[in-house]
Amino acid sequence: MDSLTIIAVASIVIAGITTGFGTMGPAFAEGRAVATALTALAQQPDASATITRTLFVGLAMIESTAIYCFVVSMILIFANPFWNQALALAAGK
């Protein structure tokens, strides 16, 4: 395997692993957050506005960790710096 193939294989595999494992934690966390918010809503329907607002902000904060993983894997696939460098090296040879 030449270096280009190694870079391509590593990028694709790591991109999949990043998104796959990186979304597991936020998925659990969002499930727990929503479940807790629903319990709170059932107990105190009067405070629904505050609970919903806090829930949305919290969900976005939790989701941003998954988004970071997604951005990293997108960079690995579509804007990989090592890939461009290796291409430039291969073209220069």
Place this chain on the structure above:
Amino acid sequence: MRLSPDEIILWQYGFVKLNATIATTWALMLVLSVGAKLITRRLSTDHTRSRWQNLLEIVVTGIEKQIEDVGLRHPRKYIGFLGTLFLFVAMASLCTVIPGYEPPTGSLSTTAALALCVMVAVPLFGIEDQGLGGYLKSYLKPTAIMLPFNIISEVSRTLALAVRLFGNMMSGAMIIGILLSITPFIFPIVMTVLGLLTGMVQAYIFSILAAVYIAAATHVRKSKPKAEPAPNI
């Protein structure tokens, strides 16, 4: 596949490039400012008012109430900054219903610029509220050991703001692009609707987080209530 609308270059002269991000941002700014100007040209205070004035009043009072709920006591002072952030991001994601439109917030340069605005505005509002020394002292809370961590958090939350908005917008466009090649008929439309919802939520999150940061920078002393400033309507 394109990662961001930065790569569509409309016009180039030497090193000066005009890409789709800048063009769309200018168009949005034009729409927002001209629209606001046109609506506020004929304001009425009696019972008959135009529907556009109603819309604008709902938007402005809604933003004002949200800012007040976060804990900032004089929302009129901050609505210029926070409201503009919200309206720009919301408008940028709402316009995705127009075919061929690429949201400028799907480019890291736009979101980084917005996040840098927040990063600059937070110390400015903090210094204005409690003076230079008082604001700098807030970095030493709770102890002086926390100084480097406070500075790190200042930088990292700016990065988080930028990447969160960019990632959400970019992922929406990317998922629709991928789905168009797999299931071209119904499903991309559903994802577009979901993208609209995500865009509104992200606009809300962005401005609420900016408001929370400003509230954290200004709200250190609660005991001394200040005089009510004149409402600048």
